[in-house]
Amino acid sequence: MTTLSKSKPAAPLAGVTGAILAGGDSRRFGRDKVTLELAGKPLALWVAEALGPVVTETWLITNRPLAHAALGLPMATDLMPFQGPVGGLATALFYARTPWVLLASADAPFLTAHLAFALAAAAGNLSRPALVCRSERGLEPLPGLYAVRLLSRVQEFLKQEKSFMALLERLRPEILGPEVWKTLDPEGASFENLNHPEDLVRLAPRAVKRQKAGISG
DSSP states (O other), rough: OHHHHHHOOOOOBTTTEEEEESSSSOTTTOOTTTTTTTTEEEEHHHHHHHHTBSSOOOEESSSSSHHHHGGGGOEOOOSSHHHHHHHHHHHHHHHHOOSSSEEEEEEEETTHHHHHHHHHHHGOOOOOEEEEETTTEEEEEEEEEGGGGGGGHHHHHHTTTOOOOHHHHHHHHEEOOOHHHTOOOOOOOOGGOOOOOHHHHHHHHHHHHHHHOOOOO
16 A cells, blocks of 8 residues: 655655646636635645645646736646646646656645645655545545656547546556545645635635645645
């Protein structure tokens, strides 16, 4: 069984690139969520702050580089636009200058740096080319650790379908159950997505509390 490091990030890990998926049209929310502010901070920057201490560099994978330029993050434009998160993964794998990519979603602002670091630190010990968590909802592809050598397999997969869950079935990743990842993220906040306008209101007090406590990510 893969175990997670419980240590705090002392320095970025040289073999891992962080990639934040900007997402698509956000039909359920009604607007682009990447620059949407939660407690005065754009969602993508919440995620970038969690990844920053962990990875060599962090990229925003986007179809709207002009709209997202003000965030100040390095950007990569989707190689195959509108292919969903799997298309974003393919783009991240293509541009990464490291053997591994730690993939995260821009609309999961409470990704914890401890979980991000533990996932990235597991890269050297994996027997399979991917590592994801399993929650009560099932497999959680984000945040997840993916080997760059998967690029051709992901590209071939996209010729047939776009489902990330179907991709995971083919990749057969290593899986971390709640008994492992909850030692670093007891509430599963790293998997909580902001999908509806009411979520912004609901999560705002928690975001303010985290800021006052100085919690990164």
